[in-house]
Amino acid sequence: MLMKTGSQSLTEQLSARFAERIRSRLLAPGARLPSVRQCAQQQGVSVSTVVAAYDQLLAQGLVVAHKNRGFFVRDASFNAASAPAPQAPAAIKGVADSANPDAPSAWSTATWMAARQAPVDATALIRGMFHKVSNKPQPGMGVFPPEWLDTSFMPAAVRKVTSGSALRDFSLSYGEPMGDSGLRRALSQKLSVLNVHAGPEQIITSVGATHALDIVSRTLLRAGDCVMVEEPGWAVEFARLDALGMRILPVPRRADGPDLEVMARYCEAHAPKLFVSVSVFHNPTGYCLSPGSAHRVLQLANQHNFHIVEDDTYSHLAPDHATRLSALDGLQRTIYVSGFAKILAPGWRVGFMAAPPDLVQRLLDTKLLGTLTTPALLEKALAWCIDQGQLRRHAERIRTRLDAARARSVKLALAHGCSFAAEPAGLFGWVDTGVDTDALAQRMLDEGYLIAPGALFHAVRTPTTLMRINFATTQEAAFWKVFARLRDAML
Incomplete structure (x- = not known):
């Protein structure tokens, strides 16, 4: 949490926190920052502190403000303000509609360009592998913990x-x-x-x-x-x-x-x-x-x-x-x-x-x-x-360990009000949280956890309540308690 110190004001701390995430691409081009009131509530500060912090980000050229829409991470290569809203979800639905054989016409150029407006791009997870948000196990990572591979x-x-x-x-x-x-x-x-x-x-x-x-x-x-x-x-x-x-x-x-x-x-x-x-x-x-x-x-x-x-x-x-x-x-x-x-x-x-x-x-x-x-x-x-035969024996040990981890992780997820959109198998779980996981992801970052919101796994980003978890890194009750607290605050 932000704390008033002699060296840095609350405004400077909040601005620095967002700036660091933007520069490390944990907040990617096009990402929408929380509204002023939401941010104030999340961080336990006044509305005026958030306004001042966002003004600093504007002055640094890290974000842009759109009237009646909010603050967005700046993308120097693409003007998000002038782009049309993505139309892909309707196009995809049309393609899947067997009663509409003419639906899969080519997407418009504007739609393809709008598809680039991902609030968090794929590199956020990759960068998270190298730029650790904390020493806690990271549920959004796509790899086994190093100690498993030693x-x-x-x-x-x-x-x-x-x-x-x-x-x-x-x-x-x-x-x-x-x-x-x-x-x-x-x-x-x-x-x-x-x-x-x-x-x-x-x-x-x-x-x-x-x-x-x-x-x-x-x-x-x-x-x-x-x-x-x-x-x-x-x-x-x-x-x-x-x-x-x-x-x-x-x-x-x-x-x-x-x-x-x-x-x-x-x-x-x-x-x-x-x-x-x-x-x-x-x-x-x-x-x-x-x-x-x-x-x-x-x-x-x-x-x-x-x-x-x-x-x-x-x-x-x-x-x-x-x-x-x-x-x-x-x-x-x-x-x-x-x-x-x-x-x-x-x-x-x-x-x-x-x-x-x-x-x-x-x-x-x-x-x-x-x-x-x-x-x-x-x-x-x-x-x-x-x-x-070393690789074969090693893989057998990993599979046995993963089976046990999956059982623990599934039990914790269900106990904390989640459901699974697919039968748990392999390394990853496809979990329904009941809330917008893009918004949840930013709240979880404040607690030191990088999660993988479901919108990351779609060609054109649309809000979803799903997230992907790594069974090997979600075995601790501490993560699920933080998750449930933040999730419940959004309901």
Whole structure:
């Protein structure tokens, strides 16, 4: 809470608090600040103190004021005041309405521009990984706590592959363009357990799974191309495709898979070039694809000539028999992407893609233009971890620990008046709070908690009562007590 001191007035403290959040992008361009009265009530200060603090932010050029609307974080690249209100929710509803076959016409330029008015952009969560809001467990984070990933075999793997003259040899050469051959062989064997059959010559390593997704996008797409993406979906993917100039077509994600009727309408109206999907432990819902839906998606891909990127980032947490598009398709129209940052070594940044033979060289060219090669030392160390069975045993321990954490977190969420919009599974829970989670997120920041409001997971931001929680970081009753107190104050 703000406290009057000799060195800083309440006005200066409040202004500095908002300024720090804006500069660190925990409040992103377009974000609306609380109303003067709301802020005064939340911070326990007078209305005049808030007015003076907002005036300081205006003077610093960090916010803009819109008559009868409030104060907004300034975006130097886009004039939020002149933009029309986003129309996407109605457009999406129209696409999903089977009685309205003409609905999926192209969104207007104004609507696409308005889609950029996200009050909190995807980078807020990423920056939160590096700019800690407090030492408390963070429910909005998309990763396991560091103590869960601490192992003894990873340092041993590095020592193993750098013994003798190996370190010198690694350092004085670029390594193999497609990635370490030993790692690609190990990945080929690992994928075969999932019934994804890809030879080492079809596998290209990358600097994490996100880099692999970026390589695919830059290879197959050009600015203005239409891309189907599941909604709700991974906030970073929406932001990344938007930054590349793609036209995002949000496909509602259901328990058994994407809304096939919406996909079919998009295919007829927009001829999309790509579909991005998380088949197993979908983020943020935890849904897993059914075989029937998978077959229909592949039929649409063949009929309408688009590729599918299957992001299997959470494969290490899922059963081997889970339905994967790449297994059913045999890597004909699918490109399989995964990595090891979530389960093993975030700092190693090792990811990969398995692709159809006719796309391998094009994807490799894009990789070479962006990064030349990837670090051979870490790839060889990872190959050793896989070959020795260390990764498999580590993943089993993580799954057991996550199951226990999920049970505790679900019990606490239900006890504090929440419900689940999807059956709890995997790392994330899709929780209905009963209040606007955008507004709740700002209140939670004051208490040292960064949450992931549900609007982040939509192509065009609209108010929602949902939020995504990380089961590994929401096991403490202290968080849920703060959450319930602030939530109740908003009801």
